Structures are given as structure tokens and as C-alpha cells.
Amino acid sequence: MANIEDNYVTRLQGIRRQGGTVQVYANIPLPLASALDLEPGETVTWKVVDRTHLLLVRLPERKELKNVALPSEKKQAGRNREVKRS
Numbered sequence: 001m002a003n004i005e006d007n008y009v010t011r012l013q014g015i016r017r018q019g020g021t022v023q024v025y026a027n028i029p030l031p032l033a034s035a036l037d038l039e040p041g042e043t044v045t046w047k048v049v050d051r052t053h054l055l056l057v058r059l060p061e062r063k064e065l066k067n068v069a070l071p072s073e074k075k076q077a078g079r080n081r082e083v084k085r086s
Contacts, residue, residue, distance in 0.1 A: 008032050 008029040015023050028038065038044075038058075047055040 008031070010026055010029065013025045013027070015025065017023060036058075043059045045057050045059060047057055049055050
């Protein structure tokens with residue numbers, strides 16, 4: 001990242017829960033989420049690289065692809081059939 005125009009500045013939010021625990025939230029700006037094709041409810045994990053860098057890692061979930069033709073059941077059945085040889 002060469003300059004500040006390549007970055008998205010985000011303020012952290014602190015929420016105090018019952019019992020005194022505090023949770024900190026970081027929102028991902030919409031242009032960045034869109035560029036990464038992130039969706040609400042998607043599971044990600046954070047990896048601490050060092051004290052100034054976090055790495056957001058998308059977990060390997062199978063997502064249904066949009067606008068992709070699925071194989072017909074007839075073709076699938078033919079692929080799963082065992083071939084008997086004499």
C-alpha cells in the first residue's frame with residue numbers, strides 16, 4: 001500500500017456487555033467488502049501477524065455459485081455408475 005488513498009480508515013467500536021466484559025468491533029467498509037466479495041454472515045478468522053498487522057482469512061466454505069449451470073441428474077447418475085468388465 002503506497003499511500004493513504006489505497007487504505008480505508010475505520011474506527012473501532014467498544015461495546016460493554018453485562019458482567020463488565022468489553023467487546024471491540026471493526027466494521028469493514030462497503031467498497032472493501034464488495035471488492036473482496038464478502039457477504040453478511042460469512043465466517044472469517046483473524047490472524048495476528050504482529051502488533052500492527054492483522055490478516056483476515058476467509059474460511060474454506062463451499063459457497064453456491066451464482067449463474068453457473070449445474071450438471072443434470074441424468075449426467076450425474078451416469079458418472080456414478082460403475083462399469084462392469086468381463
